[in-house]
Every structure is written in structure tokens, then in C-alpha cells.
Amino acid sequence: MRIAAAVFLLAGIVAAQERVDLSVVNRIKAEEFEHSKVMEHIEYLTDVYGPRLTASPEFKQAADWALKQLESYGLTNGHLEKWGPFGRSWTLQQYAVELLEPRYSLMNAAPLAWSRNTNGPIAGDVTLAPLAARSFDPAQAEKDLESYIAKYKGKLRGKIVMISSEARPTAGSENQPLIKRYTDVDLAGIAKAPEPVFHIPYTPGEPLKIPEDPMQRLEYMGGLPESVREQMREQTKDVADKRSQFFNDEGVLALLQNDTRAHDGLVFAEAAGSYEPAKAQAPPTFVITKEHYDRLLHLVRLKQPIRVQVSLHAEQSADAKDAYNIVAEIPGSSKPDEVVMLGAHFDSWNSGTGATDNGAGSAVMMEVVRLLKTLDLKMDRTVRIAMWSGEEQGLLGSRAYVKEHFGDPKTMKITSQHAKLSGYFNLDNGSGKIRGVYLQGNDSIRPLFESWLEPFRDLGVSTITIRNTGGTDHLSFDAVGLPGFQFIQDPLDYMTVTHHSNMDVSDHVLAGDLMQASAIIASVVYDAATRPEMLPRKPLPKPQPAAPAQASPKAATL
Ligand SMILES: [Zn+2]
Numbered sequence: 376m377r378i379a380a381a382v383f384l385l386a387g388i389v390a391a392q393e394r395v396d397l398s399v400v401n402r403i404k405a406e407e408f409e410h411s412k413v414m415e416h417i418e419y420l421t422d423v424y425g426p427r428l429t430a431s432p433e434f435k436q437a438a439d440w441a442l443k444q445l446e447s448y449g450l451t452n453g454h455l456e457k458w459g460p461f462g463r464s465w466t467l468q469q470y471a472v473e474l475l476e477p478r479y480s481l482m483n484a485a486p487l488a489w490s491r492n493t494n495g496p497i498a499g500d501v502t503l504a505p506l507a508a509r510s511f512d513p514a515q516a517e518k519d520l521e522s523y524i525a526k527y528k529g530k531l532r533g534k535i536v537m538i539s540s541e542a543r544p545t546a547g548s549e550n551q552p553l554i555k556r557y558t559d560v561d562l563a564g565i566a567k568a569p570e571p572v573f574h575i576p577y578t579p580g581e582p583l584k585i586p587e588d589p590m591q592r593l594e595y596m597g598g599l600p601e602s603v604r605e606q607m608r609e610q611t612k613d614v615a616d617k618r619s620q621f622f623n624d625e626g627v628l629a630l631l632q633n634d635t636r637a638h639d640g641l642v643f644a645e646a647a648g649s650y651e652p653a654k655a656q657a658p659p660t661f662v663i664t665k666e667h668y669d670r671l672l673h674l675v676r677l678k679q680p681i682r683v684q685v686s687l688h689a690e691q692s693a694d695a696k697d698a699y700n701i702v703a704e705i706p707g708s709s710k711p712d713e714v715v716m717l718g719a720h721f722d723s724w725n726s727g728t729g730a731t732d733n734g735a736g737s738a739v740m741m742e743v744v745r746l747l748k749t750l751d752l753k754m755d756r757t758v759r760i761a762m763w764s765g766e767e768q769g770l771l772g773s774r775a776y777v778k779e780h781f782g783d784p785k786t787m788k789i790t791s792q793h794a795k796l797s798g799y800f801n802l803d804n805g806s807g808k809i810r811g812v813y814l815q816g817n818d819s820i821r822p823l824f825e826s827w828l829e830p831f832r833d834l835g836v837s838t839i840t841i842r843n844t845g846g847t848d849h850l851s852f853d854a855v856g857l858p859g860f861q862f863i864q865d866p867l868d869y870m871t872v873t874h875h876s877n878m879d880v881s882d883h884v885l886a887g888d889l890m891q892a893s894a895i896i897a898s899v900v901y902d903a904a905t906r907p908e909m910l911p912r913k914p915l916p917k918p919q920p921a922a923p924a925q926a927s928p929k930a931a932t933l
Contacts, residue, residue: 393826393906400830400898402750407894412745414886416444416738417730420721421881425728427721428488429764429771430461430650430696434722438701441721441762444741449748450703450760458775459697461765462650465489466690467725471496472631472661476682477674483640483664484631485726485877486687487647490660493687499628501671501681504531505540506618511585511592513610520614524621531625535683537671539633553872556865557810562838565811565863569594569842583607589870596845602785602919608769612649619648619655629659629685631668636871638665643876644726650768652695659687698764700772705747707757707904714757714792715904716799717743717896718773720766720848727879731869735884736802737762742893743900754904756797763848766803773848777855784854787918798858798903798910800896803847805873807865808888809895811838815853815860819911827902831895838863856915862892 407413420427424437435455442453465488472484475498504527507519557565586592596604622630634643642664648657663671674681701721707713719736723729744760765771781796782789809831812824821839828836844861852859865888873879903910 393823393902395826395830395902396905397830399750399752399901402752403746403897403901404894406746406750407742407890407897411742411886411890411893413738413742413889413893414884416741417734417881417884417889419444420734420737421728421730421884425723425730425734426725427723427729427734428465428725429722429768430459430464430698431466432464432690433466434764435699438699438721438762441701441737441741442703445701445703445744445760448745450705450744452706453701453703455699456702456776457697457699458765458772458779460695461698461768461771462695463489463652464690464692464696465650465725468688468690470661470687471685472663473684474671474681475684477679480667480670482667482683483642484661484667485642485644486689487644487657487660487662488725489650489657489691490647490687490689491656491658492689492691493629493659493685496684496686497628498682498684499533499535501537501631501675501683502531502534503537503540503672503675506538512583513607513614514583516611516614517617520618520621528621528625531622531627534627535629535631535685536622536627537631537668537675539631539668541669541672551871554868555871556807556867557863559837562810562863565842566838566840568840593844593846594842600919615648615657616654619657622658623655627658629661629683629687630657631671631683632660632662633665633668634662637662637876640664641872641876641878642726643874645724645767645875652693659685661685661687698772700764700776701760701762703744703760705744705754705758707755708753709755711757713755713795713797713909714759715754715797715900716759716761716852717801717900718761718763718799718848719802720764720772721762722764722767722772723879724767724875726875726877727873728881730879730881730884731805731867731873732875732879733766733803734881735806735889738884739802739889739892739896742889743897746893746897747901752901754901756904758900758904766848770848770851773851774854777851777857781852781857782855784916784919787855787915789855793855793857796852796857798860799849799852800899800903801847801849801859801861802864802892802896803861804864805867805869806884806888807867807869808834808885808891809836809862809864811836811840811863813844813861813863814839814841815843815849815858816841817858817911817913819913820858823902823906823910824899827899828895830898831891834891834895836895854916854919856912858910858912862896864892
């Protein structure tokens with residue numbers, strides 16, 4: 376709906392040719408390609424300080440390091456900006472999952488964040504009680520849980536419970552190469568505007584139609600009204616809380632699960648249940664690599680007794696801790712009250728060190744401001760870097776920041792600073808180099824990006840698409856009508872190997888790709904901060920009061 380409106384209103388406006396200072400582009404490229412510090416950034420963020428779970432002490436240590444770096448580059452007004460309360464802090468100290476019977480084996484596993492501790496090793500008999508496959512539709516997830524409880528109530532006490540059935544390969548995944556760069560054909564597809572979609576009117580009670588494919592799902596979610604997304608987040612949390620409560624009431628010892636992508640030693644580990652102290656904490660929960668989990672399934676099928684020993688110790692707070700965004704500035708010379716923002720989320724999941732998600736984006740954005748300061752480029756507007764926390768729990772840090780500084784998407788009550796933010800540029804799709812940009816439905820910005828990105832065409836940047844992309848922090852800005860953009864990046868092994876996995880470590884970050892991205896974003900930010908006008912905007916969104924609590928929202932837009 377929003378896309379169609381923007382096209383219609385802006386069709387008559389012809390943008391003037393955007394001026395790009397090629398000598399600045401040249402200096403940025405030379406500095407980045409000869410003296411890059413981006414890999415130093417990534418190694419500190421991952422190998423030294425990672426992982427960086429929101430509200431953990433190691434997040435704070437990494438943030439303190441980043442802030443000191445930014446200050447050493449000459450940025451000012453650097454601070455950790457508190458938001459919250461968020462939830463428990465959770466720092467892993469020790470864990471193990473060991474098969475005891477029929478024979479000893481150390482299993483390749485990782486605990487899910489915010490699991491309860493075991494208080495020492497505990498051994499138990501293993502039973503299979505598989506949950507329904509994860510539904511992204513919270514209403515369906517709730518129905519599935521109700522039938523699960525009806526089936527297993529009273530049968531799981533004192534057991535270690537396997538909650539996944541056989542791993543289902545992701546559709547088509549077995550034929551995909553592990554590492555992929557976009558071909559010209561792929562990019563031509565992305566460049567095409569999506570076919571117009573008839574928007575079925577909102578009808579409470581009907582199910583969402585969420586695509587299985589992860590990239591399609593991102594795009595679909597990006598097109599949903601914020602109120603619908605918020606309601607989905609709340610409903611999903613409620614279902615997870617009910618599930619934890621059920622397992623606690625049953626008295627299970629621990630939960631074991633599998634993941635559709637977790638083979639060859641990979642495990643993908645996010646959260647178990649809630650991080651809020653007031654909610655039921657999930658039992659000790661471990662995800663096990665496919666081959667090791669499948670051995671357990673085979674033993675179940677052969678009706679062999681299985682005993683497993685688990686241990687988990689994480690330092691965790693009893694109360695909710697505040698979380699922080701990391702903010703610093705390069706003051707503008709002639710229009711210091713007008714601001715261009717750039718950012719990336721700084722928090723990560725726990726089983727790797729948060730390298731491609733999103734140490735890479737953070738390392739690049741730190742490099743961008745280093746370039747701008749090192750070259751002492753004069754910019755009219757203030758350039759502000761923000762590195763967010765709580766992104767992995769629902770863009771919490773950036774949403775809190777936008778609400779505090781610019782406006783509330785629910786009421787569309789906006790602040791005086793709303794008029795002063797020119798735009799926001801985000802990087803959070805792994806280590807892959809930049810291939811173009813998503814215009815997020817904003818036609819009027821196309822000529823700007825065409826001019827800004829032209830000097831980087833020979834570095835593989837060719838694609839400007841009207842499409843939306845979702846799943847990360849530019850949405851928080853877009854939700855209040857501020858220009859917010861995420862770049863198109865080569866997928867590499869992000870969705871096949873690293874995203875939220877134990878192999879999200881610095882070896883999977885490609886130096887050349889991060890250097891390319893750093894030079895491009897530095898140039899784009901410089902252009903945005905020096906052009907005479909602020910960035911053109913889409914019409915302001917309408918206020919989005921929360922959807923009715925009991926209604927199952929239906930996706931009306933794509
Ligand atoms: Zn991310």
C-alpha cells in the first residue's frame with residue numbers, strides 16, 4: 376500500500392543531477408584499500424570480545440572498546456545510550472551434552488541463550504516428544520502447543536526430552552552451493568519491482584500467509600504494518616512462555632533439539648524461552664548437530680534405552696538489566712543540527728562470536744567513520760554512528776532509540792528532531808560485499824543512489840531496487856517515515872553456514888568484501904552529509920495503533 380502511494384505522489388518530480396565529488400571517492404578508496412582497519416575491528420569484536428549477547432557483560436566490554444576506538448578516531452559525543460530494562464544477562468561458563476548409554480560419546484551441541492542452569496551434571500533417560508514444526512504464524516503455533524500439551528501431559532517427568540523429530544532439510548537446500556555470490560541474472564531479478572499485489576482487506580481471525588523461503592519471508596515481513604509485526608512478536612513470546620511453563624510443570628530435566636540447517640558439526644542456537652525475569656525460564660535446552668541428533672532418533676526407533684548427561688552453567692542475573700546502544704558523532708560544519716545516521720546492530724547470538732551477524736556490519740560502520748575522520752572530510756551535516764543492541768530480540772535497541780529521538784510509530788507523534796534527520800544507512804546481511812541498495816519503496820531517492828553508487832560500478836555495485844527488505848534496524852526508521860536503507864549484499868555462506876550458528880566466527884568474514892562495503896558507505900554518507908538538501912522522504916505513515924489483542928492479524932500487504 377505504502378509503495379503504491381509513494382509512486383503515485385512523486386511521479387511528477389524530476390530530480391536534478393546529483394553532484395558527486397570524484398576526488399573524494401578517490402581518496403576514500405585509496406585510504407580504505409591501502410590502510411584498512413576493518414579486519415582489526417572484526418577481530419576485536421569477535422575473537423577478543425565475542426559473543427555479544429544483549430545485556431551481557433561481554434557486550435558491555437565490546438561496547439567500551441568500540442567507544443574508545445571511535446574516540447581515538449576523533450569522534451565526539453561518544454556515549455553508551457541506555458534503554459531498557461531489557462532482561463536477564465546471560466554469560467556462558469560451561470556446558471556439555473554427553474551420551475552415556477548405549478555407549479559414551481561427546482555430542483556436538485550448544486545451549487540456547489537464557490536457558491536455566493542444571494546446577495552440575497544431571498543424567499536422565501531420553502524420550503522423544505517432538506513439537507510441531509515451527510510456525511511463523513503465532514496463532515497456529517498456539518494451536519500446535521495446545522495439542523502437544525494434551526498429548527504429553529504427565530508423561531515427561533524426570534526425562535531428558537527430544538523435542539525435534541527428524542530434521543527436515545530446508546526446501547531445495549541440498550542442491551545449493553554453500554557459498555554464493557549474486558550473478559547478474561540474480562541481480563536483474565532483484566532490480567525488478569515486485570508485481571503489484573492485490574491487498575486483501577484486513578480480516579481479523581484469518582491466518583497470516585508467511586513464506587517458507589527466508590529471503591521471501593524477510594521481504595514479506597518488511598511489508599507488514601508495524602502494528603501487525605508487534606502483535607506477532609507478542610503472541611510468539613506468549614506461546615514460548617506457555618511452552619516453558621508446561622515443561623517446568625512437567626519436571627523435565629532438559630530439552631534436546633535439532634535444526635533444519637544444522638549438519639556437519641553446525642549448530643544454530645538462538646534463545647530458549649523468555650529473557651524476562653517475570654516469565655517462566657526455559658529448562659536447560661541444547662541444540663545438537665544433525666548427525667548426532669539422528670543417532671538418538673535411530674536408537675529411539677530401535678527401542679534402545681538411551682541415557683544422556685547434560686550440564687549447563689551460565690552466569691545469569693535474577694533481575695532485568697538495562698541494555699545500551701553505542702552512539703558517537705562527527706559534528707557538521709555548517710548545518711550541525713541536521714544529521715545523517717549510519718549503523719548496524721552490535722549484539723549477537725551466543726554459540727559463535729557474532730562475526731557475520733553482525734560484527735561485520737559494526738566493523739564496517741566503525742571503519743566508515745574512521746575514513747571520514749582520517750581524511751578530514753568537511754561535511755555540512757553531523758554524521759552520527761549508532762550500533763544497536765537487542766536487534767536479535769526484535770530490533771529493540773533501534774526501536775527504543777527512534778521512539779526516544781524521532782517519534783512513536785503507534786501514534787505518529789513526532790519530535791522536533793524528526794525534521795532534522797536526513798537519513799539512516801544500515802548494514803546487516805553478513806560479510807558479503809555491497810551489490811546495490813533497497814530503496815524501501817522510495818522512488819524519489821533513486822537518482823541520488825544512481826549517482827552515488829556509479830563510481831563503484833566496477834566494484835560490483837549495479838543494482839538499485841524499489842523493493843523493501845526487512846529483518847533489521849532500518850525498519851525502525853522507516854516505521855516513522857524517515858528514510859532508512861539496507862544495502863543489497865552478496866549472500867556468501869550467511870544463510871547456509873554462519874547466520875546464528877556456532878561457525879559465525881571471524882574466519883567466515885571476507886576482508887575484501889568488508890573493505891569494499893566500507894569505501895562505498897563512507898562515500899554515500901559523505902554525499903548525504905554534503906548535498907544541499909536533506910534526503911527526499913516518502914509520505915508520513917499513518918498512526919498504527921496496536922492491532923486488537925485477540926485478533927489473528929492477516930498480512931494485507933506485500
Ligand atoms: Zn543481524
